Amino acid sequence: TESIRLRSYLFNYPVNRPRRLRSNVLIRNMVAETMLRPDDFVMPIFVREDINEPEPIKSLPGQYRWPLNDKILNFVDQLINSGIKSVILFGIPEHKDEWGSSAYDEHGIIQRTIRFLKDSFEDKLIVMADVCLCEYTDHGHCGIVKRLSDGKYVVDNDSTIELYAKTAVTYAESGVDVVAPSGMMDGQVKAIREALDRAGFSDVIIMAYSAKYASSFYGPFREAAASAPKFGDRRSYQMDPRNAHEALKEVVMDINEGADIVMVKPAMLFLDVIRLVKQNFPEIPLAAYQVSGEYAMLKAAIMNGWLDEKKAILESLIAIRRAGADLIITYFAKDVVAYLDEIE
Template sequence: MFTPYYRPRRLRRNENIRRMVRETHLSVDDLIFPLFVTEGKNVKNPIHSMPGNFQWSIDLLVEEVKEVHRLGIPAIILFGIPDHKDPVGSDAMNDEGIIQRAVKAIKDAVPEMYVITDVCFCEYTDHGHCGAVVDGDVDNDSTLEMLGNQVLTHARAGADMVAPSGMMDGMVGAIREALDDNGFEKIPIMSYAAKYASAFYGPFRDAAESAPQFGDRRSYQMDPSNAREALYEVDLDVNEGADIIMVKPALSYLDVIRRVRERIELPVAAYNVSGEFSMVKAAAQQGWIDEKRVTLEILTSIKRAGADLILTYHAKDAARWLAEL
């Protein structure tokens, strides 16, 4: 009978040795929790396609952020749902807009929370696209000027970081210039550098009420078949002054996360998006999977692929589970 000389199982025999040789460590410090804010008072609208997530009015959003802070989650990212939408997303560029007031309220109540703002126009325009529409198409260069105006309102409100997500060519450079020229050179940019035109965004569009009213976003978001193009996008954003590079979505793009990690020295973020979250929730509700184990395995896989930061709707649950380990 053959007796193995090499026995990898020696380092798997009990939990202590498994902990000691574990290569990838998931921590609450890795997590960023997305939140949706809407107008009104005492509003907590359930997002039915994203169980456990809500549209919050600012007063209740502040209480939710206090809970997020108690769980040790260091950062949130905010998405706004205004009462009024128009062709250019005016509320997004208003110092008294929904996001701007939310940032001020959070920083007043929970100054320790690191507040990131999504920078885009899809939630604010009546057509649901990510910028100004001219002759039936999103006009790239006029949108850049709008993005500069938008980030300045976020900076004045007290945002700690801005995160442009519209995939406009030159968006990072335009935003960096706007911030620097107006005394906000200390505010970092987390760029959605490789954002794919993915089918996994459906529940988010319910939550943010941001589905396009015509066409789709494939003329500016990336083709899911492409990986080399992602590296080109990343190089452009790094050269324009991005401080953190994001890949979105995460699970179907672990290979892209790995390639980006090997390409750059900057921190890499990955967005564990709404469709990825909702599939886990739905399967768990059916009793088909162990939600805790699957969720932590997914988040660990994103970290193992090379992400330093993970934006995820699982953040609160993950923080509680990690505290139990």
């Protein structure tokens, strides 16, 4: 407050004219605080087991479910050529069951995709893989469902994290660079870190979905991955959107358990949380996930001609970086790298 009082003496018209620093593009660029770089973006990719051709995703115009063949290779090759350095994989398996067993099958869709991409692109690409069970369970919950009497159920924490650990080890054996647990079970990072260490993969990076909120903005993703819960919802494990400070508890726990990168998700709706986490843990790389619903919302307005495509996308990503995110997972990754040179 003292410094604000002082500054109010300093900054007065006509001595100060903020417009001087906005007068042309070179000046604006010189004093710009926030940058976007291709290295900051992670592109989400859906891989589906039982198809041969890419399948357009209705809820995510411009996005596809990819088959595990030369089609995905061409796509990733284009990404790399455009400057994208990393992808995060989501699997859509042929077989789903109560326990999500396809998730930790060493010949599962993600395990095979990791090997395929690593064989083809080696160190030109960072391969990340989401670790969760909701795409693999027939009920669509992120863990093992225990039925209680009178029709109630719980998603059982401690048996679920064992399966996440098992999944993460099979990803590591396939050559993954980064595992990203997204199920919001307590102790999931610890279980994965211990299992990776025991299996000899102490260099695998863990990017923890630390502050992942129960959000309606995951809707288009769940349609894409056929992973919506068949009963109930995810509010007993994902965070309550009414809570900001609780994010710090989740972040502290994940750092203690061995996370290298923490995440806030969704992004545009939780810019305050991004700022809070970055201010409290400036030394920990922070990711933000601009989720499917955020993409769909922007895309719909763009397709209707209500928003300018380049300007709206760039502004949304700048906002996420300005709030404090170091890296951004976004379905716009591929498009946006083409615009970066045009920022003025």
